[in-house]
Amino acid sequence: MSVKFLLAAASFSFATAFAPTTSIIQNHHNAHRLQKQSQFFMVQGQGDSYKTVFVAGGSKGVGRLVVDKLLEEGHKVVALVRSDEALSELSSLKDVTAIKGDAMEYKDVEGAMDGCDAAISTLGGGSGAGEDGKWVDYVGNNNVIEAAGILGVTRVVLVTSIGCGSSKEATPPSVYEVLKNVLIQKEKAENVLIKYYTNMNWTIIRPGGLVSDTPTGKAILTEDTMAIGSIRRGDVADLVVRTLSSKNTQKKILSAVDPSIQSSANPDGKSAEAFALA
Secondary structure: OOHHHHHHHHOOOOOOOOOOOHHHHHHHHHHHHHHHHHOOOOOOOOOOOOOEEEEEOOOOHHHHHHHHHHHHOOOEEEEEEOOHHHHHHHHOOOOEEEEEOOOOOHHHHHHHHOOOOEEEEOOOOOOOOOOOOOOHHHHHHHHHHHHHHHHOOOEEEEEOOEOEHHHHHHOOHHHHHHHHHHHHHHHHHHHHHHHHOOOOEEEEEEEOEEEOOOOOOOOEEEOOOOOOOEEEHHHHHHHHHHHHOOOOOOOEEEEEEOOOOOOOOOOOOOOOOOOOOO
16 A cells, blocks of 8 residues: 555544434434335336436546446436536536535435435545534435435445455554544444445445556455455446446445555455456
8 A cells, every 4th residue: 555545544534433413313214114115116226227326426536437437338427516617527428417515415415316226425535524523434425325215226336445344454553543533434334324224235345545547457346354455446436337237246345456456555465356246
């Protein structure tokens, strides 16, 4: 894992964890109840294809590349963006509906997602917590998950990070300490999805250290919770979009790494068994 990656991570790991409120927990119970009521019926997005996909985090980084990949595969995209610049740029693309709003505001997320067949969230901040102590890594992702549950959007792909949950032990202690605060927030979002959305077709993808170079096409998904390494952002986007329509990723938690890239976090070159997407 590069020094640049560690320094970038350190820039946003400075705030304390944000605890879920009672109202948020109640909303999850309501969403779970609605899902149970509809689990025997055809709901939005069921089948081989998801025509319209909501993307949170689609204005930059992995999320922006996910938008391009979705368009290549023939999907229509609805992207929630905060800036006028991103709004203009994404609105210029055919089959993209860009909506200005804030993922930290639940109603903005729900309004933008309404009518979509699936949801992908790559939300994650390089700026840490806001002035109110809230992190987009938890609150923003939580809003996406909750809105999907309420609206009946049963296909969700959540992109977090190696170091969350069962993959904590894969991360070198020195790296985990740098990333600790943000990983805690991402893990809280994961836990919401796992605990409350048992009738949803969700997948969690945990990438290793992100690199902005040209994709190698050699990255893999794995169920090995000890997998560690680096991965190009473009390869993450490719795996996310391939996972979206995969028939064997329901309720799967998968790490994403590229065994062809040397990584200081994996000096011994430990390999992981690849998960084959169906």
